[in-house]
Amino acid sequence: MSNARIALARLKASGLRLTKQRRDLIGYLSTHEDSYVPVTAVDAYLRGVHPGLSHDTIYRNVKAFESLGILEEATQGEQATVKLQCDFQHPHHHHFICTQCHRVQELKMCPLGYFEQQVPGAQIASHNFELYGLCAACARAK
Known part of the structure; x- marks a missing residue:
């Protein structure tokens, strides 16, 4: 679907x-x-x-x-x-966004666990994680 x-x-x-x-x-x-x-x-x-x-x-x-x-x-x-929404099965996800063509790729891993270790005892309410740069196609064309 x-x-x-x-x-x-x-x-x-x-x-x-x-x-x-x-x-x-x-x-x-x-x-x-x-x-x-x-x-x-x-x-x-x-x-x-x-x-x-x-x-x-x-x-x-x-x-x-x-x-x-x-x-x-x-x-x-x-x-x-x-x-x-790019993934209705897994609504919590993050992206790589190309700064040239603006294409978005879903990242399959959430880095929250890594950051939680750096703030022991903290109560994280929410987070957002996005990577920006040139996608493979735009990097090749450059």
Whole structure:
């Protein structure tokens, strides 16, 4: 089953209405599955397709989708970015992000255990771990 179909099924199961705008949000992100998309680009796309749609509605849907595990959010520089969840079976995962082509690769290991050892007795509430650099293809082309 494709990630877009899983996302639509999760949206239906959540009790939120499956509106055309929400379908279009999932559809747009499914065409960019390998990379994060600036939230401003998502906003521009959806407002182009649905001219009456407000910025607030778009951002509320992005936040709701993130809390449902449909979207992953990251900050790149000063910019908020999102992508469709790349692994619905293992929602807790980390990424390598190419700084040139913006492709995203899922990392199969979480380094939290290593860092927990460095702060004994601490109660870690959350964490985020991303690697940035050139992917193999971009490094070869350089």
